[in-house]
Amino acid sequence: MEDIVSLSKRRGFVFQSSEIYGGLAGFYDYGPLGIELSNNLKQLWWDSLVHARDDIFGVDGAIIQNPMLWQASGHVAGFSDPMVEDQVTHKRYRADQLAGVDTTDLTELSKLLKGKKSPDGNPLGEPRYFNMMMQTWVGPVQEEAAKVYLRPETAGSIFTNFLNVKDTMRAKVPFGIAQIGKAFRNEISPRDFIFRVRELEQMEMQYFINPKDQEADYEKWRDFAWNFLTLKLGIKESNLSWHEHSPTERAHYAKAAHDIYFNFPQGPKELWGTHNRSDFDLSSHAKASGKDLSYLDEQSGERFTPYVIESSVGVGRMLLAVLTDAYTRDSVAGEERIVMKFHPRIAPVKVAVSPLLKNKPELVALASKVYAQLKSQFGMVLWDDNGNIGKRYRRQDEIGTPFCITVDFESLENQTVTLRDRDTAKQVRINVDALTQSLKQKLEQE
Ligand code: ATP
Numbered sequence: 001m002e003d004i005v006s007l008s009k010r011r012g013f014v015f016q017s018s019e020i021y022g023g024l025a026g027f028y029d030y031g032p033l034g035i036e037l038s039n040n041l042k043q044l045w046w047d048s049l050v051h052a053r054d055d056i057f058g059v060d061g062a063i064i065q066n067p068m069l070w071q072a073s074g075h076v077a078g079f080s081d082p083m084v085e086d087q088v089t090h091k092r093y094r095a096d097q098l099a100g101v102d103t104t105d106l107t108e109l110s111k112l113l114k115g116k117k118s119p120d121g122n123p124l125g126e127p128r129y130f131n132m133m134m135q136t137w138v139g140p141v142q143e144e145a146a147k148v149y150l151r152p153e154t155a156g157s158i159f160t161n162f163l164n165v166k167d168t169m170r171a172k173v174p175f176g177i178a179q180i181g182k183a184f185r186n187e188i189s190p191r192d193f194i195f196r197v198r199e200l201e202q203m204e205m206q207y208f209i210n211p212k213d214q215e216a217d218y219e220k221w222r223d224f225a226w227n228f229l230t231l232k233l234g235i236k237e238s239n240l241s242w243h244e245h246s247p248t249e250r251a252h253y254a255k256a257a258h259d260i261y262f263n264f265p266q267g268p269k270e271l272w273g274t275h276n277r278s279d280f281d282l283s284s285h286a287k288a289s290g291k292d293l294s295y296l297d298e299q300s301g302e303r304f305t306p307y308v309i310e311s312s313v314g315v316g317r318m319l320l321a322v323l324t325d326a327y328t329r330d331s332v333a334g335e336e337r338i339v340m341k342f343h344p345r346i347a348p349v350k351v352a353v354s355p356l357l358k359n360k361p362e363l364v365a366l367a368s369k370v371y372a373q374l375k376s377q378f379g380m381v382l383w384d385d386n387g388n389i390g391k392r393y394r395r396q397d398e399i400g401t402p403f404c405i406t407v408d409f410e411s412l413e414n415q416t417v418t419l420r421d422r423d424t425a426k427q428v429r430i431n432v433d434a435l436t437q438s439l440k441q442k443l444e445q446e
Contacts, residue, residue, distance in 0.1 A: 001265035004323050005193050007338065011399050013037065013323070013348075014194060026190030026198030028316070033399055036348035036380055038201075038319050042180050044232050044346065045203045045313075048224075049178045056176040056205065057165050061157025063182060064148050069156050070133065072288035073281070079152055080129035082109055083188050086118035087125055093118065094188050095127035102249060134184045134198075150184035154204045155310065159281045162208065162293055162306075173295050173306050174217065176207040180315070192266045194316040201315040208306035210297070211279070218256060218276050221311045225260055225272045233318075234343030235325045239263045243270070253280035262321040271321055272313040279305040322346065326400060332425040335390075340400030341423055344443045349401045350378040351439060354392055356408040358385035367407040370417060370432060374405070377436050378443075397422055403439060 008014040012031035016023035030038055050058045070076050082095035082104050096103060098119075099112040109127045118124050134150040137143075151157070158177045165177050180203045190196050209217050222242075229235045245257035255276040262271040282305050286293040296303045326340040344350065351374050355367035364385075375381045382401065384392045389406060396404050404420040406427075411417050416429040419438070430438060 001193060003338075004265060004320075004327060007327070007340075007398065008034070008193075008323065014319075026187055026196075028194050028197060033348040034319070037322065037342075037346060038315055040346040040348070041233070041318050041322070042203065042315060045228070046178070046180065048228060048232065049176070049205055055171070055174065056178055056207075057169050057171065059158060059161050059165065059177055059179050060181060061151075061154065061161065061179060063151050063184075064136075064138065065151060065156055065160070067148050068288060069160060069285075070149050070152075072284045073156055073159075074284070075133060075149075075152055075156075076131075079133055080131045081188055082106060082127045083130040084109075084113060084118075084127045085125045086120055086122045088122040089118070089120055091118065091120070092130070092188050093124075097189065098124075105248070130186075130188055132185045132187060134186050151182075152185050153183050153312070154179045154181045154202045155206060155281075155312070158204065158206045159285050159308075162282060163291070166295075173297065174207060174209040174213065176205050178203070178205040180204075192264065194320050195264060195266070195269065197316060202312060203315060203318075204310065204312045206277075206281075207309040207311070208282075208295075209309060210302075211304060211307045214255065214276055214307050214309070217309050218274070221309050222258055222274045225274055225311060225313070229260065229272070229321075232343075233322060233346060235262070235321060239321075239325055240271075241268060243268075250275070251277075251280075253278050262317075262324070264320065265324055271317050273310070275310045275312070277308040277310050279307050281308055282306060337394055337397050339397040339422060342400040342402070344402040344445070347400045347402050349380045349382050349396070349399055350403070350443060352382040352384050352392070352396045352401050352404045354384050354389065354404065354406045356389065356406055362412055363407050363409070366411055366432075367405075370405060370407060370435065373432075373436065374439070378439070393420065393425070403442065405435070 011033060013034035015029045015031050017027035017029045018024055049056045083092050084095045084098060085092050095109045095113060099109055106127050113124055116124060133152050135147055137146040138148050139146045158179055165171060183200055183202050185198060187196055187198050190198055207217060207221060229240060230237055239262055241261045243259045243261045250257040255278050257275040259270040260272040261268040282293040294303050294305045326342045328339045328341050353367055353371040355363035357363055371381060371383055393404060402422045406418045415432045417432060418427045419430045420427045
């Protein structure tokens with residue numbers, strides 16, 4: 001983890017938020033390369049769901065919603081984690097994490113923590129629940145009636161827009177609604193870099209189905225998550241595993257819940273959840289709002305409240321998984337290097353262009369022409385003429401640039417350049433006119 005945190009800062013992926021003031025626990029800023037990587041992840045997810053299919057529609061809901069939404073969803077009463085307090089320092093910890101178990105049962109946690117000390121060596125209080133929703137006020141008066149919540153998940157406004165999307169898009173069940181956006185959780189102990197933060201971004205898709213299709217659809221969305229990680233992002237299968245929630249671990253309304261765990265540096269932990277949420281959401285919102293959220297299947301004449309299969313993943317967690325999976329130390333011609341083996345499709349910088357020598361105008365002129373040509377095609381293309389060529393390659397390896405182009409003296413004679421592959425460090429000569437096409441093919445390869 002230390003290596004990843006340090007590379008993230010050194011190379012402009014992730015910074016502590018408000019760093020010059022000492023930072024703020026649980027909040028991070030993405031730097032020039034981090035935002036490119038995260039945008040690539042989000043765009044791929046969005047393309048795979050909203051653009052590639054005709055049964056999924058996008059929305060972008062407000063972060064602050066009518067608080068009745070969070071009452072109906074159960075978050076006001078129950079979006080809590082068990083917490084214990086150090087009796088001396090008053091620092092608070094997640095009781096389940098201190099006990100090293102996956103349960104939220106206070107009696108069990110109390111038993112397990114009996115006699116245990118806090119990480120500072122002090123006695124602990126009794127575990128109790130702590131609500132993680134962040135609050136603020138709307139309007140000029142800070143009174144109870146003006147209290148609102150920053151959304152703890154994006155799903156809320158997907159359910160409240162069920163009718164809007166169905167009617168405006170003439171959608172027929174089964175159909176889905178996808179959303180990417182910020183969510184806020186007042187985590188008791190934010191930790192493990194961007195794994196557990198207080199301001200997070202989620203990619204959530206709720207698929208509304210006829211209850212009779214629940215088993216088949218559930219399996220399809222489990223497959224989608226696994227295939228997205230392995231085929232689209234190129235994450236190694238050996239870093240992934242399934243974790244099925246036991247009946248006591250999952251929410252009371254959930255019929256089934258499977259998480260994909262990723263081998264994060266701190267251990268295998270949840271990356272992506274697929275849950276069968278039954279008709280809990282639409283039924284609860286129908287009851288609390290008084291609106292009819294049932295669905296009439298015009299062909300069969302059957303009326304039902306759709307079940308929801310939820311597919312939910314954090315952007316930051318996905319980015320940490322991608323960084324972890326890509327981080328490699330190997331050696332090239334006897335020299336050690338750090339190389340980020342991102343799939344070219346998601347690499348923040350696609351190509352770097354270098355003139356062999358920066359004080360030779362003919363080399364610089366041709367390299368500038370190649371640079372301009374590639375930049376207009378691929379956007380994130382870097383110009384690098386600093387230091388010797390070996391150093392430039394090392395720098396690009398560390399940010400995972402899949403291809404480096406060098407313009408040398410031979411280029412002036414026959415309009416060919418060298419194309420170096422990040423993973424093999426092998427170089428081939430390629431004609432300038434064939435460059436764009438060849439790179440396009442290489443960037444899209446499965
Ligand atoms: P955890 O058990 O790790 O707290 P969760 O089960 O509460 O997570 P969900 O409510 O299912 O998580 O949220 C969906 C996804 O959002 C998670 O799979 C994870 O990728 C991401 N996520 C949840 N909480 C956080 C957080 N505090 N920081 C970063 N990502 C998060």
